[in-house]
Amino acid sequence: MxxxxxxxxxxxxxxxxxxxxxxxxxxxxxxxxxxxxxxxxxxxxxxxxxxxxxxxxxxxxxxxxxxxxxxHPAVVQALRDQLDCLDHVMLAGLTHQPVIELSERLSRMTGHVLGHAFYGSDGASAIEIAIKMSAHAWQHRGYAKKQSFVCLAGSYHGETLGALGVCDLPGFRQPYEGLIRPAYVVPNADARQAEPGEDARAVALRQVRHLAALLEERSDEIAAIVTEPLVQGAGGMIFYDPEYLRQVRALCDRYAVHWIADEIAVGCGRTGSFFACEQAGVWPDLLCLSKGITGGFLPLSIVLSRDEIYRLFLHDSAAKAFLHSHSYTGNPLACRAALAVLDVLDNDGxxxxxxxxxxxxxxxxxxxxxxxxxxxxxxxxxxxxxxxxxxxxxxxxxxxxxxxxxxxxxxxxxxxxxxxxxxxxxxxxxxxxxxxxxxxxxxxxx
Ligand SMILES: Cc1ncc(COP(=O)(O)O)c(C=O)c1O
CATH class of the missing domain: 3.90.1150.10 (Aspartate Aminotransferase, domain 1)
Structure with missing residues (x-):
């Protein structure tokens, strides 16, 4: 056989x-x-x-x-090759070729806007990492009050407790409501809400006013808005116009709020461009990838971060570092699979x-x-x-x-x-x- x-x-x-x-x-x-x-x-x-x-x-x-x-045979072969040299090694105090190459490559793919890669194991862990990073970064900048988050109506970002806090799907949240720190939920820009004569962009411009009003009032306590760019998946495949993301970027800049782009489902080319955000022509402050990045071979998630955020954690005190890890953080096999997936995407057009x-x-x-x-x-x-x-x-x-x-x-x-x-x-x-x-x-x- x-x-x-x-x-x-x-x-x-x-x-x-x-x-x-x-x-x-x-x-x-x-x-x-x-x-x-x-x-x-x-x-x-x-x-x-x-x-x-x-x-x-x-x-x-x-x-x-x-x-x-x-x-896919190219990924199978890459994993076989990787198994012949390095299975796993912890990523604190040690490093390895696949994690370096993957981090460099993803940074290049964002034009080095998102210059550092932090690793997790699955989508939900990437969201946990991103929300912790955001709130902690604001603490470093002296804005300790900025600890709240905003998500869109119908959003889904995973099922661990922190991630559930930025989910707006009652079925997943309801039994754990008492354990969850709720986020602000703003109406989304679902293109199906278009009134006669409106297109998806007009819906986006109309709906983003809710976010603008919230930030105007509460930006002193808001660390970040978390969005699934272009398509809110588990909430019912809610499509919306890239204009919404351009507006999010502008509002985040104006009100000093981070934008976390959850590209766990929509990244890796699913919406047509490698990153969905590319279609809006704007970059977030933190971008989460997972799911397809290893082609479905191994669990891996990645939080790409702007260097300004990374640099806030450089300090003489260990307590000021980003003290977050998972046992399999940056697993060499998973990183090698991801590199093979990127090769196939590139080489085969x-x-x-x-x-x-x-x-x-x-x-x-x-x-x-x-x-x-x-x-x-x-x-x-x-x-x-x-x-x-x-x-x-x-x-x-x-x-x-x-x-x-x-x-x-x-x-x-x-x-x-x-x-x-x-x-x-x-x-x-x-x-x-x-x-x-x-x-x-x-x-x-x-
Ligand atoms: C947009 C989005 N974010 C986060 C997650 C959570 O990923 P995981 O199931 O790997 O924890 C999912 C899973 O479907 C997702 O679609």
Whole structure:
């Protein structure tokens, strides 16, 4: 078997064993096994293969991490090479080639505006790092009162307690409300709010006034605003105009507030440019990356910081340093995987070719875009989303279940269906994806 597609000893009872021993994330375990639990044996490109031999198109890149396709050979090879020399080493007092090269490269990619890279393990840890860094930096500058944060309505930044503080999704927060330090929530610039005659930019200019009013009144206690640039993902694939980010930048400059750009989901080319902020032509003070940066191979997150912020922490006292670490901070394997992903993106012109791939899939999805039950069909880069006007009861579970029968992995966000597939798709794979999505929706909405 050339690529290990089928395991040596398929076991018929993986699902039972998983249900007996594994506490699955974001899952009401009681709903299993009626809600299918699929045991995956292997993966290649956009395809997952179950222990039963059935193939599933990973239309959501396994929670948006699988950037190039599963087990991309260049990343596999880079990891093999890295394993032959250095597996892991702590990053305090020690350093290594992959973390240096990755930090230099990301700095270069921001034109050296964000000149230092701090490492975490996953998206939520990057958000924790960024909010701590921001508040601590203001302390260093003598503004100890600046300890509050602002986020947008419908925002999602991860599920640890600090990150939940800047989330506006009650489902994730509610049981932990007493443990969370709440942030100011300002209305977002969701382009779907356009009044007749308004475009997305006009919505952005109208909505940013709420932020301006808040900063005018409270900037003395606000450290930073945290945003998901261009697309608020888990909140329902809320698209908004880059003008909003330009206004955020200007307001942050005017009121001495940091801007933290959470590019955990939208970075790495997902919206068409490597950093989503590039489309607004402005840089934040701190930028968080994770998910796709290792192509879905290993957990890694990175907070890119302006050098002005970095320099505030240089001091004779250890207590003034940024005393934050995770055991796997800057893991060499994860950094090597990230470098390999960046090589593939650069050398294969992936982001420019994505424009053709996106156009083909958008055309293939026309029956959905023109369906009277569908509202706000939208696409940016390699993200597609649409809302179902009057969804049947239990819509998202139905789509998940029906999708699996059609060989498709989909997990709608409420009544919003979205696709965030791996980038490297052949024409046949794009067509197969489009056809499976259409067949799944037709069945659920019939
Ligand atoms: C925008 C955004 N920020 C942060 C996170 C949290 O990342 P993680 O799940 O790796 O902690 C996510 C995860 O979906 C996300 O979409």
């Amino acid at each position: 050339t690529s290990g597609i089928v395991p040596a000893t398929p076991s018929p009872d993986w699902v039972e064993r998983s249900l007996a021993a594994v506490w699955h994330p974001c899952t009401q375990m009681k709903w299993h096994p009626e809600l299918p639990l699929v045991s995956i044996a292997s993966a290649a490109g956009p395809w997952l293969t179950g222990h039963d031999g059935k193939r599933y198109f990973d239309a959501i890149g396994s929670w948006w991490v699988c950037l190039l396709g599963h087990r 992936v982001l420019s070719r994505n424009r053709l791939r996106a156009a083909r899939l958008t055309a293939r999805l026309q029956p959905i875009a023109s369906d009277a039950r569908v509202r706000h069909f939208r696409q940016i880069g390699m993200i597609w989303a649409w809302d179902i006007d009057i969804p049947p009861a239990d819509f998202s579970h139905q789509v998940f279940r029906t999708g699996l029968r059609h060989g498709l992995l989909l997990r709608p966000l409420g009544s919003t269906v979205y696709l965030m597939p791996p980038y490297l798709l052949s024409e046949d794979e794009i067509d197969a994806l489009g056809d499976r999505v259409i067949a799944t929706l037709q069945e659920v909405l019939a």
